[in-house]
Amino acid sequence: MSEIARRKRSKGILYKRIIFLLIIIISLIFIKKYYDNSLLAVSAENPVGIDIEVPVGSSTSKIANILKSNGLIRNETVFKIAVKRSGLEGKLKAGSYALNTSMSVNEIIDVLSKGGRNNNVIRFTIPEGYELGQIAEKLSKEGIVDKERFLALTSDKGNFQDKYPFLMELEEGQSLEGFLYPSTYEIFIGTKEEEIIEKMLDEFIKVFESDVKPNIGSLDFTLNEIVTLASIIEREAKLDEERELISAVFHNRLKVNMPLQSCATVQYILGERKEVLTDKDTQIESVYNTYINLGLPPAPIASPGKNSLIATVKPADVDYLFFRTKEDGTGAHTFTRTYEEHLRAAPKK
Known part of the structure; x- marks a missing residue:
């Protein structure tokens, strides 16, 4: 191949690379513009209120489909990307929501991350310093547990130590006094006493492992x-x-x-x-x-x-x-x- 031919070929390759690069840049600009536009409200000037229900256990894809089918977002894929970028993947909550078409994708994500109404869910709070008897009395008055069954289950750590090995460190026959972590909980209506107790034991483990255990040091x-x-x-x-x-x-x-x-x-x-x-x-x-x-x-x-x-x-x-x-x-x-x-x-x- 002659020198002239080689130069022409090199120029041709260079032009192709430049054209390819330009296509990529233009595509990225187009994608960025499309992404930004898809984050905007569907109808900011003429808002329409829309009530939706997000079922328990809904994935981000499922929620995106609900929002798109109700005309609240422009693009499902963009919604899923925005959720992931916000760090809220898996943290959008079930419930009933009153949204409207003037809300941007990020505003909708913010609302969904805080939780909505759920007629199947109830909330209860156990104050710090409560004894087992007080916990049972409070939950009984709120119609959440059968007091006698709750007390019977919590009277012996043996009822739960198969699932919670840390309870094996306690004395034989010791109750769960002190180990039901005081906090605010959400449960489904009709949740059994065992599940409520396990929820509180789960929270105790979480707090102990993250905030207490690292600070034990040389304490014997x-x-x-x-x-x-x-x-x-x-x-x-x-x-x-x-x-x-x-x-x-x-x-x-x-x-x-x-x-x-x-x-x-x-x-x-x-x-x-x-x-x-x-x-x-x-x-x-x-x-x-x-x-x-x-x-x-x-x-x-x-x-x-x-x-x-x-x-x-x-x-x-x-x-x-x-x-x-x-x-x-x-x-x-x-x-x-x-x-x-x-x-x-x-x-x-």
């Missing part, structure tokens, strides 16, 4: 001891900023073999939240009475929340041995090192 406590102390802290603390201080007091007492003397443990024995305990109350014969027994009670006295669980494994670095309420309505406590300071800290009458 069993799982049961961590949750037991956390439950006492939960019942004693009124302010989040004091949880680590209260934890430190109890840790310091345990180190010097001093009774914890927690009013919360006596209240647990009494079965009531008695504000002022009598001397007779503090002398009740019970393994849960930390006024007459050294160390921790044999099991938790309530369901601790995340902050109390973390405070248990991360006590404040202080040498306090006492605390008492300020009785000023704030729920705050005065912390002291000696018994004499503790007495002087008594609120003035």
Whole structure:
């Protein structure tokens, strides 16, 4: 092949490459424009309200199909790409939604990620510091569980330890007191007691593994001891900023073999939240009475929340041995090192 022919061939290849590159660039510009246009509202100027129902378990593809068939989005594929780019893949929620054609794709995604009405779903909240009896009573009053069945199931960890191996660390016959995590839950109407209990155990595991276990460090406590102390802290603390201080007091007492003397443990024995305990109350014969027994009670006295669980494994670095309420309505406590300071800290009458 002559030099001229080679040059012509090289030029031809170059032109083809340039043309190919231009086609790619033009295509990308077209695709980008098409994508952006598909994100826009279907009818911003003349909005029409449309109610839709997203069934439980719907995939992003299924939701895209529902929206497209109702005239709420321009393109199903663009919707799926936008969901993935938003980081909400698998997080769009079932329910009833009142949408309209003036909403952009991103606005629709935002609404769907927050959840809509679902007439088949009910929500309940278990406050931090609730005992098993209180949980059962609350759920029973709300028509969610049969109280006696719920209590029977939670009275023995053996009913659930096959599915939850961590329960094998507890004593034989120990109840689930302290291990039903206090939070807000959504369930379907008619959900069985077993499933509700498992949902709460699942949440406990999640919080413990992500927020508590990484902070245990050199603390030589069993799982049961961590949750037991956390439950006492939960019942004693009124302010989040004091949880680590209260934890430190109890840790310091345990180190010097001093009774914890927690009013919360006596209240647990009494079965009531008695504000002022009598001397007779503090002398009740019970393994849960930390006024007459050294160390921790044999099991938790309530369901601790995340902050109390973390405070248990991360006590404040202080040498306090006492605390008492300020009785000023704030729920705050005065912390002291000696018994004499503790007495002087008594609120003035």
